[in-house]
Amino acid sequence: MAVETISKTPEVSVPISSNSIILRISRFNSKTDSSPTFAEFKVPVQKWTTVLEAILFVKQNLDHSVAVRYSCRQASCGSCGMQINGKPSLACYTKISELNSNVVTVEPMHNFPIIRDLAVDFKQMFATHKKMKPYIVREDSEVTPGTKEFLQTPEDVEKYLQFSYCIKCGLCNSSCPTMATDTSFIGPQGLAQAYRYVADNRDDGKKERLKIIDQSHGIWRCHFAGSCSHVCPKGVDPAMAIQLLRGYLLGFRK
Amino acid sequence: MAERMSNREGLRGMANPARYGLERVAYWLQRLSGLGLLAYLIGHIYETSSIVNGKVAWDKMLELTQTTQGHLILTLVIGMCVFHTANGIRVMLGHGGIGVGKPGQPEYPYDKSQRSATGSLNYKQRLCIWVSIALAALAMMYGMAVLFGD
Structure with a gap:
């Protein structure tokens, strides 16, 4: 799997107390790509930051084209399921601090056809x-x-x-x-x-x-x-x- | 390409025992031991069929099993057989709904501690898996003592 490293740093003001992690997002467009690639982003995180919030930070500040499905942000709608560091989890219900890793890899859920990036076909x-x-x-x-x-x-x-x-x-x-x-x-x-x-x-x-x-x-x-x-x-x-x-x-x- | 689009994990994902706890390890061991026993059964039929070629051919085939490698394979077969049987009984009872827990109201934060206490991932299931592994280890040790003794 090819890795495309994006060395963009956030242009928004980040709280001084925050740490940062590398968020690796699987990128794939079923219409144009033949295989998925990974894009890497440096994302500031707090103790309470969820994986979904980190992805949305990337969307808002670094790459608007990342495709992710989400809605309620409170584990009620079941939209944001994905592979987080190899395990299927809800992005809104997984705190980055729980993962004990400075590198967080998000991929689309297995056993579902990929529509684009992290969005799969239900x-x-x-x-x-x-x-x-x-x-x-x-x-x-x-x-x-x-x-x-x-x-x-x-x-x-x-x-x-x-x-x-x-x-x-x-x-x-x-x-x-x-x-x-x-x-x-x-x-x-x-x-x-x-x-x-x-x-x-x-x-x-x-x-x-x-x-x-x-x-x-x-x-x-x-x-x-x-x-x-x-x-x-x-x-x-x-x-x-x-x-x-x-x-x-x-x-x-x- | 079609398989990649469907994003199925395939055999590699099915056979990966590392991500989902002891139950998935037991699932993996059950498949592995089943395949091992199937291979042994085929080899065993081949071995015993040599008798139709006369006593000399039979004795020659038997000599193959009387080597260190032959004993090690038989020890492995004993372990696979015991684990497959013991864990298979657990799974068969589970398939009938026996020992898989009782439905109850999920409590926030819905972590797997509740399923480990009263659900299908309960301690009885885990205990049975460990007992199956322990029985297989004991049987292998006994088998080695018999095969390599004297």
Whole structure:
């Protein structure tokens, strides 16, 4: 991989107490480039500076053309997932001081097609997510006159609540060893979402969802490496969801 | 070019055990030991098939396994077999949803300590991985004592 070093220093006033790091950003344009290159920038940082803030500093002061997707800056929207020093993480939720390194390398998430630089294409993941029927499936509705609302005990809610925390950032798919080689695998994100609705006692779509995931590139391709749960920034634990989901297919769960 | 565009990690990423904790190391060892055992099985079939060529050919083949290198390979096979079996039982039980923890409400800051305490990355799983490694090491030591003893 070629390295293009940019020795630009910031022209803005930087607080005297600040340190600086070298931020290496992977640059790639799918329309014009044949392979990614790295651009290096000297970025002033504080103890609280996040990786996203460092990237935005580069955009504002050194190179406006860096492509990055972000929105909420508080780990809620799932837009800024990327490889940070080799590990899939949210840029807005990773402080540079936590990385213990003066060189921070950011790359686009693995297992997703690159649109440009750090922005990747979520098309396949969203299509898979949609395929899992991520909504309550049942004949009646709680808004139908004459019917009651669907009551659930706290225990019922706890069965699926954890998995509804998914922000669709794609970090789990990026770390999954099966996703690394199988282009058709549903992936931990989709499977965890299938479990989220299967475990919901208001839902009647269990049979349909189990049929969707019970295929050659479906749930059986998960080998319980646990990497998805390792990287999830919201505590979702897709590995657990997948194993529990498989329990339904194997007859361990009803 | 198409593969680079898709940014898939490929086999190199799949086989990299370094980034995602002990569970990924166990995943890697399981694959490695599985491939090793497959290679041994093929070699073993080749070795035992030599008997159809008569006693001389069989004895000649046996002599190959009675060397230091042959013993070292067999010791490795013992280790791979024990690890693959023990870790395989852990994974099979996990696949049925046994020992993978119980869903609970995630707590801020959502670091993996909660998943390590009550989730799929729990201490029972990690303990089972370490026990599998320890059993493989013990079996290899016993195998070496038998193969190289006297």
